[in-house]
Amino acid sequence: MTPPVVLTIAGSDSGGGAGIQADLKTFAALGAFGTSVITAITAQNTLGVTAIHPVPAEIVAAQLDAVLSDLPVAAVKVGMISDPAVAKVIAARAAELPNLVVDPVLVATAGSRLGEVDVVGVLTAYPCVLTPNRHEAGALLGRVIETAEEMVSAAAELAARGPRAVVVTGSELALDVLHYAGETTPLRGEPVATVNNHGSGCTFSSAIAVRLAAGDAVPEAVAAAKEYVNRGLRGGAQWRLGAGPGPLDHFGWSV
Numbered sequence: 001m002t003p004p005v006v007l008t009i010a011g012s013d014s015g016g017g018a019g020i021q022a023d024l025k026t027f028a029a030l031g032a033f034g035t036s037v038i039t040a041i042t043a044q045n046t047l048g049v050t051a052i053h054p055v056p057a058e059i060v061a062a063q064l065d066a067v068l069s070d071l072p073v074a075a076v077k078v079g080m081i082s083d084p085a086v087a088k089v090i091a092a093r094a095a096e097l098p099n100l101v102v103d104p105v106l107v108a109t110a111g112s113r114l115g116e117v118d119v120v121g122v123l124t125a126y127p128c129v130l131t132p133n134r135h136e137a138g139a140l141l142g143r144v145i146e147t148a149e150e151m152v153s154a155a156a157e158l159a160a161r162g163p164r165a166v167v168v169t170g171s172e173l174a175l176d177v178l179h180y181a182g183e184t185t186p187l188r189g190e191p192v193a194t195v196n197n198h199g200s201g202c203t204f205s206s207a208i209a210v211r212l213a214a215g216d217a218v219p220e221a222v223a224a225a226k227e228y229v230n231r232g233l234r235g236g237a238q239w240r241l242g243a244g245p246g247p248l249d250h251f252g253w254s255v
């Protein structure tokens with residue numbers, strides 16, 4: 001059977017754990033055919049980001065044209081956007097991007113700045129599934145988000161800006177908060193004791209996109225993505241790849 005086509009619009013992580021590389025592995029692991037529009041090239045490993053080269057907006061637009069004019073894209077995940085002109089290119093074509101999932105990437109776990117609030121903020125009002133972590137939600141709202149109660153109110157406030165749904169993720173707490181169809185639901189997962197969490201947010205948003213492409217409703221897609229990330233974290237927990245926080249096992253179905 002022909003697989004559903006899913007598109008990632010994101011940055012490249014040379015270390016392979018996050019960004020485009022994590023997205024394409026997630027698509028493949030979950031049975032989708034992955035396509036990509038690269039917005040930036042990062043020189044990155046498990047210890048951090050040492051350089052960022054934004055891809056010019058016209059090249060981003062050309063990649064988008066090439067994919068959308070030929071392939072039946074069923075869902076789109078947007079990750080790292082560092083250039084306002086690139087955000088504009090994507091915003092201008094947002095109506096053509098089905099099952100849009102936006103991960104408002106701002107800061108890598110290792111501390112490097114990958115995006116700016118006023119750039120990624122442009123996309124948060126589109127009818128997408130928005131997946132900020134606590135820190136990104138706080139940056140978008142201009143305050144600190146720490147507790148579960150603060151995550152609940154952040155999800156509701158961000159939902160009022162117009163996205164189809166908001167999931168505020170809670171990293172190692174494994175507690176995420178979903179706001180969808182006027183309701184806010186805490187999603188509790190099994191915390192995984194691991195230092196290898198590089199790319200968990202990219203993997204989560206990509207997995208949501210695949211499940212939406214497959215026809216899941218938003219709550220089912222989010223629950224399936226959460227389970228997939230959890231398996232990836234468990235599968236990679238004993239890996240020793242790099243001196244910093246390592247990647248997930250995207251193909252770790254046996255654990």
Ligand SMILES: Nc1ncnc2c1ncn2[C@@H]1O[C@H](COP(=O)(O)OP(=O)(O)O)[C@@H](O)[C@H]1O
Nearest residue numbers: 133169170171172174190191192200201204229
């Ligand atoms: N140690 C962990 N144990 C269980 N789930 C985790 C862990 N770390 C992250 N997650 C889950 O991974 C997904 C991505 O969230 P998060 O790590 O907050 O994203 P980001 O990489 O953007 O900070 C969420 O579902 C979150 O609950």
Ligand SMILES: Cc1ncc(COP(=O)(O)OP(=O)(O)O)c(N)n1
Nearest residue numbers: 011018019108109198199200201202
């Ligand atoms: C190129 C690129 N895009 C996104 C990220 C951030 O990845 P994410 O999964 O949100 O978080 P960390 O892995 O940084 O915790 C990245 N590092 N690089």
